[in-house]
Amino acid sequence: MTTKESPTRRGRGSAAPGVTRDALLTSARDEFARVGYGAATVRAIAAGAGVDPALVMHYFGTKEALFVATLQKAGGVRERIAAAFEGPPDMVPRQLVTAYLDLWEDPETAPTLVSVVRSALTNPVAADAVRHILEVDLIAGAGRRLPPERVNLAGAQLFGVAIARYVLRTDPLATLDRATLTELLADQLGGLLAAPAAR
Template sequence: MSESSSNPRKRAPGRPSGDGGTREAILDAARSLFGERGFEGASLRAIAGEAGVDPAMIRHFFDDKEGLFAATIADRTAIPERMFAAFLGPRDDVGRRLANAYLDVWEDDETGPMVKAMVRTALTSPKSADLVRELIQGKVAESVGEDTDPELPLRIALVGTHLLGLATARYLIGIEPVTRIERDDLVEVIAPVLKRYLTEPLG
């Protein structure tokens, strides 16, 4: 069945009117459809139909699909907040907190589908990869405040590549024995590595 012939779900009653209400309705619809269908499967027309708005309004607020996706991650999921919280607290335990927070967002029923869509999209769309990277780096920068460590960008990149590789092996591709290791044992393995990337000399 073509997209134009499908019947969008009815607009939920009580959505606020005006620019603010329209933007919020689009984000709500995007979160639902990106989570259900992934980035490629959720078209702008379907999202607009779910939100009860003209597709042109999506471009008005978010420019394009990648911009909408990044805004949905930032505004409609707990992913940034969970990752941000992992950096708060004693530095000695930052690796363990970060490992647990990262695994949580992958294994949670609410955030799991979105983070899977986020990673798959980042791997295939350079623009989406840039938007996701800016989001993550911005949250990390917020957490460290006025930290003037000149190696901070490299530290963030090392953490990101390590965690992305782990998630790809464990949750996307299914590489053994990464898929079989118990959650607690996995945290014990990766926490010291993450701590070193973030707090210890890299030279």
């Protein structure tokens, strides 16, 4: 009779490098979302990943670099926004609203977005991330089809809705059904994103 060997257990902080790095990124994402960048500590992030705090510095060097890495790991944000600007112009407002709300409700991207918003008003690293989303990702997604100021205004409106619905959770916006919210926002953005008449 043969017996199955038990897998070798790794000690605290001795997991495979890729596993450890991913665990730290997940823990950091959750901790930043919970308390914001300023209040998050390397010790708490390490504890959440079940590793020694020294490994945070080993893999990322600084808390700031770890924060940036969590944004990069969220991935797909720019691509999903850019895709919303494709197709017939009259469909863009609805597509943009849908893509944006999807990002805030996707378990892979929502915690990162929450962490950025909660940190943005008190920390320059997070503030830069928000500026990047509003000034670069949205405008780059629109390409040259729309004036940048219109796209930035649309982004500011979407950003405000996200804060009210997903961060502060103010009613009735927080409990408004998704279909109704999409209709309302798409109508609002329709005017902003309508291609200007040629002069």
